[in-house]
Amino acid sequence: MAIDFKQDILAPVATDFAAMDQLINEGISSKVALVMSVSKHVVEAGGKRMRPIMCLLAARACGETNLEHAQKLAAIIEMLHTATLVHDDVVDESGLRRGRPTANATWNNQTAVLVGDFLISRAFDLLVDLNNMVLLKDFSTGTCEIAEGEVLQLQSQHQPETTEATYLDIIHGKTSRLFELATEGAAILANQPQYREALRKYAGHFGNAFQIIDDILDYTSDAETLGKNIGDDLMEGKPTLPLIAALQKTFGAEHDIIRRSITTGGTEHLDQVIQIVQNSGALDYCRERAVEETTAAREALLQLPESIYRQALDNLAQLALDRIQ
Template sequence: MTDFNSILQPVADDFAAMDHFIKTGINSKVPLVLQVSSYVVEAGGKRMRPLMSLLAARACGFDESQQDEKHSNHNLKLAAIIEMLHTATLVHDDVVDESGLRRGRPTANATWTNATAVLVGDYLIARAFDLLVSLKDLELLHIMSSGTCEIAEGEVLQLQHQHNPDSTEADYLQIIYGKTSRLFMIATEGAALLAHTEHLRAPLKAYGEHFGNAFQIIDDILDYTSDAATLGKNIGDDLAEGKPTLPLIATMQRVHNSDNEMIRRSIQTGGLSDLDKIVHLVKTSGGLEYCQFRAKEETELAIAALAPLPDSIYKESLINLAKLALSRLN
């Protein structure tokens, strides 16, 4: 299996320049905004969404040397904007979920206050759109603004289904479309738009959607099969928050009577007293296998969506990125 560094290598210079652009792009005159923004932006993570955007732009033939001075670094700016938006959603998520840990270290809301975290998240969104306007591309602005609305709707929809044991797989897919897949779609479709390859917008958008679906399903599987050190958060956090994710939905369809009622009750209350029993049921009922099948299916759809793209090292990296995400289940 190709490792992350090999996937990154074809756009390593772009990635480093983008990373620098993010850090210099946060230029608030308010010291606390700078302090908290820097903390959350530098909190780790592989920056998978901006990486995907950079790879997609190059896979579409974006060549910086062929751009005029006004457009030469637009691919870097788009990737930086994507990461700022992603970071803002994480900051807001942690406040909503009352999380104390993110990627193995204290969250912004735990380090400062909920109010500070929310307002700095707002700043990052506003700064992202400020940078976006500087690209002077109305269609890109439309993609980003409508997509951001759908991301917010996905988060509200998740809140609406919290503690609801009757949530279906269709409900779950609608939630993760907004909260996870939509930003991947913005990253890939936006890159095709910047590269002026209209015919590749739909394929790359589909890649982003299916990749995002697989990525979130895998994350939700790991909440019941991994460990706190690997996850950077506590096992069972989804259950404690009353989130009926696919592992629970699939398991409830396969168990009956008292076992089914136990899972329903735990979702309704967010109680963890039966966590060990529920983890056992997820692993033994067939629910886990179904989720693994769905993650593999979405990964294969993502890879298939790239077929119209010309062969290149960048396309190969996009394929390997999807395979690497799936390998987290091994």
């Protein structure tokens, strides 16, 4: 039976989600008109809002019944996520995100960078209102690690020597860490520290699986589905897991083509690279890794009491995997 996002994941927290949406809109209000219009543009271009949904589900799964604070936290999470996307698009010189023009393409890099700064600052402004020192510390450390993950990725660009361990460090920072803040933060706020570790493990493994799946889709999907161009990562010389695995599974000329593609970037040999990655068994290896990470995520949830909310978190992990089945 296929898992339905609305029914099996969003429905249990639908009312909280609506309230959180309202809080985001209030949060991005600013005296400066341009800040408002750019913030609105990027927030509306948001996707499924998986991170705030995960935050709300985690709060409920911890037994929290008054979700006023958790709704605020979920809004903060989404604002932080949006800020990192705005900055990523500038760094990657992206023109499109999810099929819509990026902030840097619509306005310019300067505006995008500064509005990204505003969103991060505003998120912390709202975080202080929650008046929880443990939470504040978790988020301050976490956002540092997110930035470090992005820099680590930059450092690994054009480096065919990049190992799977380094790749995992990169994706933990740039993807998994914010998922962890969303779930662990919910446990801190709900005053249920005993669930922190289980929720952090769930989110960390989920984030890893999610990013590996994303990297697989770069070789098997089309621009329509992906919302960005196939080969974008390749063009930037990013050594993602499919390429790292392909390097280990190929020899001679094929190995050299992959190596050269990472070193030089560009999409000159794109079709060839896609072919080699698909034929080498690299994607099968990546799928196995995605399944392992998903299994670890789902197992971590078993530390939480059984509830429809825990089930929804489990459904979310399964749904992510459906994208490559």
